[in-house]
Amino acid sequence: MKHRIYFLIIGLVFGLTSCIEIIDDVTIHNDGSGTYKYTVNLSASKVKINSILALDSLDGKKVPSKEDIENDFLDVIESLKKKSGITNVDYSMDFSDYIFKLQCDFKSIEYLQDAIKAIVKEQSKEKDSEEYNYNWISWDGNKLMRSIPELDIKQTKSMKQEDIDLLKTGNYTSITRFDRPVDRFENAKALMSKNKMAVMIKTDPYSLTQDYNLLENTIYLTPQK
Amino acid sequence: MRFYLSLIALTTVLNGFAQQSELLIPKDAVTVFSLNNIQLLQKVSLDDLVSYEFMSEVQQELFDGSTSGKTLKDSGLDFDQRLNVFYGKGDQYEISGFTFGMKDKEQLFTVFDDFEKSKSPYEGVELYTSFFNNLLIKGNQGLLIRVEPTMEKIDEITDSIWYARGFEDPWMELYYPEDDYEGEFDGEMEEEMYQETFDTEDQGNYFPPDQEDPLKKNYFELRDSVNTIYQQRYFSFVCDELFKDGYNLMKHDLRFTEHIKHTSEGIFYLDNSRSVQKAQNLWYLQTMFPTLYNDVKELYTGNVILGDLFLKDNAVEFKVEARYGQELGSIYEKMNNSKFDKDVLKYIHKDNSAFFSYNVNLREAYEQAYKVIVPILENERNVQVSYNLLMLELINEYVNKDALFDTYKGSMFGTFNGIRKIKTKKIIFEYDEETFDYIEREVEAEEDMPIFTLGFSTERGDIPEKILKHLSRLTSRFKNMGDYWVYEEAVLDAASLYMIHKNGLFIFTNDEDLAMNHSDGYGADALKGSLAKKAKKSGFMYGHIDWSRTIDHFPRDFFNEEENEMLDAMRGKTGNMELTSSKTTKESTKFNLVYNFNGEYENSGKYLLDLVNSVYVISK
Numbered sequence: 001m002k003h004r005i006y007f008l009i010i011g012l013v014f015g016l017t018s019c020i021e022i023i024d025d026v027t028i029h030n031d032g033s034g035t036y037k038y039t040v041n042l043s044a045s046k047v048k049i050n051s052i053l054a055l056d057s058l059d060g061k062k063v064p065s066k067e068d069i070e071n072d073f074l075d076v077i078e079s080l081k082k083k084s085g086i087t088n089v090d091y092s093m094d095f096s097d098y099i100f101k102l103q104c105d106f107k108s109i110e111y112l113q114d115a116i117k118a119i120v121k122e123q124s125k126e127k128d129s130e131e132y133n134y135n136w137i138s139w140d141g142n143k144l145m146r147s148i149p150e151l152d153i154k155q156t157k158s159m160k161q162e163d164i165d166l167l168k169t170g171n172y173t174s175i176t177r178f179d180r181p182v183d184r185f186e187n188a189k190a191l192m193s194k195n196k197m198a199v200m201i202k203t204d205p206y207s208l209t210q211d212y213n214l215l216e217n218t219i220y221l222t223p224q225k
Numbered sequence: 226m227r228f229y230l231s232l233i234a235l236t237t238v239l240n241g242f243a244q245q246s247e248l249l250i251p252k253d254a255v256t257v258f259s260l261n262n263i264q265l266l267q268k269v270s271l272d273d274l275v276s277y278e279f280m281s282e283v284q285q286e287l288f289d290g291s292t293s294g295k296t297l298k299d300s301g302l303d304f305d306q307r308l309n310v311f312y313g314k315g316d317q318y319e320i321s322g323f324t325f326g327m328k329d330k331e332q333l334f335t336v337f338d339d340f341e342k343s344k345s346p347y348e349g350v351e352l353y354t355s356f357f358n359n360l361l362i363k364g365n366q367g368l369l370i371r372v373e374p375t376m377e378k379i380d381e382i383t384d385s386i387w388y389a390r391g392f393e394d395p396w397m398e399l400y401y402p403e404d405d406y407e408g409e410f411d412g413e414m415e416e417e418m419y420q421e422t423f424d425t426e427d428q429g430n431y432f433p434p435d436q437e438d439p440l441k442k443n444y445f446e447l448r449d450s451v452n453t454i455y456q457q458r459y460f461s462f463v464c465d466e467l468f469k470d471g472y473n474l475m476k477h478d479l480r481f482t483e484h485i486k487h488t489s490e491g492i493f494y495l496d497n498s499r500s501v502q503k504a505q506n507l508w509y510l511q512t513m514f515p516t517l518y519n520d521v522k523e524l525y526t527g528n529v530i531l532g533d534l535f536l537k538d539n540a541v542e543f544k545v546e547a548r549y550g551q552e553l554g555s556i557y558e559k560m561n562n563s564k565f566d567k568d569v570l571k572y573i574h575k576d577n578s579a580f581f582s583y584n585v586n587l588r589e590a591y592e593q594a595y596k597v598i599v600p601i602l603e604n605e606r607n608v609q610v611s612y613n614l615l616m617l618e619l620i621n622e623y624v625n626k627d628a629l630f631d632t633y634k635g636s637m638f639g640t641f642n643g644i645r646k647i648k649t650k651k652i653i654f655e656y657d658e659e660t661f662d663y664i665e666r667e668v669e670a671e672e673d674m675p676i677f678t679l680g681f682s683t684e685r686g687d688i689p690e691k692i693l694k695h696l697s698r699l700t701s702r703f704k705n706m707g708d709y710w711v712y713e714e715a716v717l718d719a720a721s722l723y724m725i726h727k728n729g730l731f732i733f734t735n736d737e738d739l740a741m742n743h744s745d746g747y748g749a750d751a752l753k754g755s756l757a758k759k760a761k762k763s764g765f766m767y768g769h770i771d772w773s774r775t776i777d778h779f780p781r782d783f784f785n786e787e788e789n790e791m792l793d794a795m796r797g798k799t800g801n802m803e804l805t806s807s808k809t810t811k812e813s814t815k816f817n818l819v820y821n822f823n824g825e826y827e828n829s830g831k832y833l834l835d836l837v838n839s840v841y842v843i844s845k
Contacts, residue, residue, distance in 0.1 A: 023654060023663070043651040047672040050717035096718065097652050099665075173654075175661050198661040 019044040020170040020205060027177040030224060032108040032139055042098035045166075049098055066095055073100065079119050080104060085111025109139045144176060144219045167206035174201045174215050180222055187217035246306040247485055249324040249361070249368040251463050252477035254311035257494040259485055261307055301332030303365060307485075311474075315499070317378050318459040322370035327362065337369075346461075347468035359460065363468070372463055374455035382455065383448045395444035480548070484531045493532030493545075498525045520601040526550045539800075543818040552597050554811035560590030560635075561765035561809035566682045568728040569638040570757050571746025572739070578775040580640040580752070581768035581804075582760050587635035588626065595621065631684040642676040642736060643774060649719045674720050678739060680732035689731050693724065708744040764806035764814065772800045772822070 021041040028034040042049055055063050064072075073093060081089045085107035092101045106112035113135060136147040181196035190201045203214050250257060302308070306326025313320050327333055334340070340353035340360050353360040361368045387395065442450065466472045475482045481494050527550035535542040549557065563586040573580050602614040651670035654663040683689070693710050697703040702713040708725070715722035716735050723740030725732040734740060739747075752760075760767040800822030807815035 021654065039654075041652055041654065044670055045672070046651070047647075047649060047674060047717050047719040050719065054717070099652055177661070193661040194659045200656070200661050 019166055021173075022171070022205065023173045023175070025175045025177070026137075028109065028139055028144060028179075030141070030179045032141070033106060034109070034112075035103065035105050036112055037101070037103045039102075040100045046096075046098050069093075070095075076119055076123070077102070079122060080115060083111070083115035083118060086115050109137050113137060142221050142223070144178075144221075146174075146176065146215065146217050146219070164206060167209070168204050170205045172203050172205050172208055172215075175199070176217075176219060178219075178221055180224060183220045183222045185217055185219045187215075189214070190217055246303075246324045246326045246366045247309050248473055248475060249363065249366050249467060250309055250311050250474040251313070251320055251370070251467055252472055252474050253313040253315055253318075253320050253463065254474050255313035255496050255499045257309055257311045257474065257481070258491060259307050259309045259494075260491045261487075261489060299332060300336045301327060301329035301334075303328040306366070313499070314375065317375060318455075318463075319373045319375055320370060320463060322358070322368065324366065324368045327365050327367045330362070333367070347464065350468050361464065361468070368467075370460075370463070372456060372460040374452060374459055378455060379448060379452050383444070383451045386451070387444055387447060392444070478529075480529055480531065487533050489533035489544075490536045491534035493530070493534065495530040497528035497530060497549075498522070520604065524550065524553055524597070524601070528553060539822055541820045541822075545816040545818070546813050547816070548813045551811055554813075556590055556593045556597060557809050557814065558811050559593040560585050560587070561814070562586050562589055563634075563636055563765065565761045565763075566636050566638075566729070567761070568730055568746075569636075569680070569682075570753075570760070571728060571748075571751050572678060572680060572730065572732060572743075573638070573640050573752040574642060574747050575750055575752050576774075577640045577752070577771075578643045579768075579770040580638065580760075581766070582638040582763075583636060584765050585635035587633065588630035590635070591626070591630070628685060628688065632686075632688045634682045634684070637679065637681040639680075640678045641775065642678065644673050645676050645736075646671040647674040647720045647735075647737075672719065674716070674735065676734075676736045678732060678734040678736055680725075680730045680734075682729055683726075683731045684729065686726040686729070686731055689724075690726060706740075709740045711740070759803070759805065764808050766804065766806040766816070768802075768804035770802040772802065 019042075021039075021044070023037070023039040023041075025037040025039070026034060027036075052063060053066065070093060073091070077089060077091050080086055080102075086104050087107075088103075088105040090101075090103045092099075094100070104112075106115070134147075138145045175198055177198040179197075182192055182199055185192070185199055187201060189203070190199050192199055199217065199219055201215055201217065208214055247259060303326030308323060308325050310323045311321070337353070337355075337360055339355045340358075341355070343352045343354045345352035345361075347361075347363075349363060351362040353362070358369055358371045361370070475485070478496065484492055484494060527548060529548050530545060531548065532543060532545040535544070561584070563584040565582065565584050569582055599614070599617070602610055602617070605611075649670050649672050650667050652665050653668055655666050656663045693703065693705070696712075697705060697710075702715070704711050704713070708727075710724040710726075712722045712724070714720070720735045721737065723732075723734050723737065725734070725740060725744045727744055728746065732739075756769060760769070800820065802818065802820045805817045
């Protein structure tokens with residue numbers, strides 16, 4: 001999870017440091033299969049992003065072109081399509097409002113987790129890390145444990161104050177949906193939908209970088225009829 | 226009174242003898258920064274000094290830990306002598322380094338601790354060498370110098386030896402060791418190969434292919450040998466001139482000799498006539514049309530830029546004189562023979578953060594350049610040049626120059642009016658509390674945008690109007706709003722660009738207020754008083770920046786760490802920067818850049834170096 005977040009966000013948030021909204025939406029059916037949706041919305045900073053993308057380099061680092069970003073994103077999509085247990089991979093890239101969406105169905109939580117780990121490994125220069133053995137989500141049919149996206153806190157330590165302020169104005173929304181009502185959950189900051197079928201936690205990207213336990217939650221469902 | 230005059234004369238004479246480090250500047254130096262008041266530099270740490278780009282060529286030995294925690298004061302330098310940093314590149318070789326006065330040799334070698342004494346071929350001169358550089362000490366002056374043959378020279382010599390020995394193209398051998406490549410080998414392919422070979426992350430592990438005979442050098446070994454031999458040859462050549470013939474830049478260029486006598490904190494010298502010879506775009510001219518190249522070189526004869534840097538209590542002043550030869554001067558003189566367009570002032574708000582005006586007469590400059598350049602081209606006996614000359618003469622006859630130069634006369638102005646919030650749109654996600662399902666909704670938003678205005682004088686505004694009219698037929702984003710035109714979402718896909726054609730000016734701006742409410746000018750809020758007078762009276766160029774309004778608005782993201790450090794030093798200080806220029810004559814144009822500030826800099830020596838480095842980076 002750490003690397004997934006690292007991969008999708010670090011490039012955009014820490015690279016372009018803009019007001020950002022991220023939605024992480026998982027639906028888990030009773031049989032363990034489900035749908036995963038991930039949305040990054042940078043539309044509130046499109047002037048800043050356009051001005052940065054107009055440059056060749058920034059602070060001594062090469063600024064990726066729209067084509068570079070598109071190609072990198074497509075690489076991930078293509079790789080995801082090839083992973084076992086993953087189907088119906090869909091995506092959209094909106095370069096006028098800078099909204100990026102990715103969606104896929106998974107046969108079970110384990111397949112989703114393995115697919116993401118494999119992609120992160122492919123994309124990362126670090127081929128052997130303890131993080132690859134770490135399971136960030138588990139499901140036993142009645143209880144879901146979601147663990148933490150451990151963002152690299154060191155990154156924020158080297159950030160400028162105005163960039164940190166921008167991260168604080170962003171939103172990170174994590175939603176978990178089920179086929180049957182939720183009985184209870186452990187994270188005090190989480191909210192339950194009125195129909196009791198979904199749990200949401202909202203925070204900002206900066207807080208997430210400072211406290212990797214923020215999204216940790218165990219959700220208990222009502223018994224299956 | 227006579228006593229005081231005698232004292233002044235004596236001091237001048239003594240100073241004249243004391244300041245001699247400049248005598249070691251080689252005549253091949255094209256750019257020189259000479260720091261006179263180097264007392265200021267005593268507080269500068271050596272680590273800071275070697276981090277500057279102008280020191281980059283000579284920094285390897287210095288930046289190895291021997292400088293850690295030390296300041297220039299601990300380096301054995303004589304602060305009564307000038308510190309002269311120089312750089313020069315000719316057709317055959319490139320030199321870089323600096324000359325300095327020496328007070329304590331022992332201390333000096335605690336900094337230059339990688340140098341080893343070598344046998345000096347010059348009487349009265351000690352020679353020390355390291356892997357890259359050479360240190361020569363004569364009396365109490367030192368010269369740290371690196372001499373490198375140019376890449377072009379090394380390629381030329383290596384290739385000629387390589388092919389003379391009957392070898393094939395080394396690049397082909399490198400890329401197609403097994404295959405028989407029969408296709409065309411073009412420049413683009415060579416460039417690709419070069420990029421692949423040297424720009425990869427593994428370049429440190431790259432080795433050229435072995436030869437069957439270990440005694441036979443491969444292409445790269447041969448190239449290294451040529452490099453070494455020519456490095457030694459050119460080093461000897463430069464040093465022979467300096468130490469055997471006593472010929473240096475002071476003797477080579479009397480303009481430099483005169484200029485270095487100035488008592489300003491620092492002087493700057495750039496011989497543009499020699500600098501132009503190294504310009505890459507003239508390489509083709511030099512190779513294909515040598516006569517034409519010589520004529521163009523002749524045109525640049527006498528082209529030199531001389532600058533003085535003055536550090537005052539609350540101001541830094543940079544005086545620059547650009548000198549040139551008669552023919553080039555005649556073009557500049559005509560070009561700058563233009564009156565200030567008073568209507569420009571109507572569009573500069575009295576509370577602007579920064580503005581500039583630039584007055585040139587393109588028509589006269591064109592006519593004069595035509596008179597100067599056509600005879601040069603006529604002398605060239607070459608088909609391609611003749612063809613180009615014919616085209617030039619035909620265009621000159623057929624193009625309606627009145628329409629062209631009345632549309633764009635050459636005079637322009639620009640303003641920066643700070644950062645304003647502009648209205649944009651953003652997408653938000655709205656959640657249904659029942660299910661936490663979400664939908665996208667477009668809402669109004671605000672983002673920061675720097676506000677710029679750029680305008681030029683025109684007598685034929687009807688011509689750009691024609692273009693806009695046609696563009697408005699092509700896209701609905703182009704609209705005629707009566708007093709102005711608007712191109713929606715033109716700037717960074719978010720802000721509108723407004724175009725105003727009034728008062729003999731054609732103006733582009735992203736300032737909505739200017740377009741909608743002040744298309745005839747700011748009226749009572751327009752720039753008046755002393756600043757307006759200065760802009761009118763300045764030569765062809767005037768610029769003014771109000772730091773307190775501008776510096777805090779500079780977007781940090783667009784500058785690197787070092788530049789931001791310099792900007793940070795200026796932040797929080799009120800002051801202004803003003804650029805004025807003299808009337809241009811056939812001989813020269815003078816520029817004066819003054820930075821007035823309130824508040825003090827903690828380390829004025831570091832600030833001086835910052836400025837020197839900025840000029841070096843710009844001029845290199």
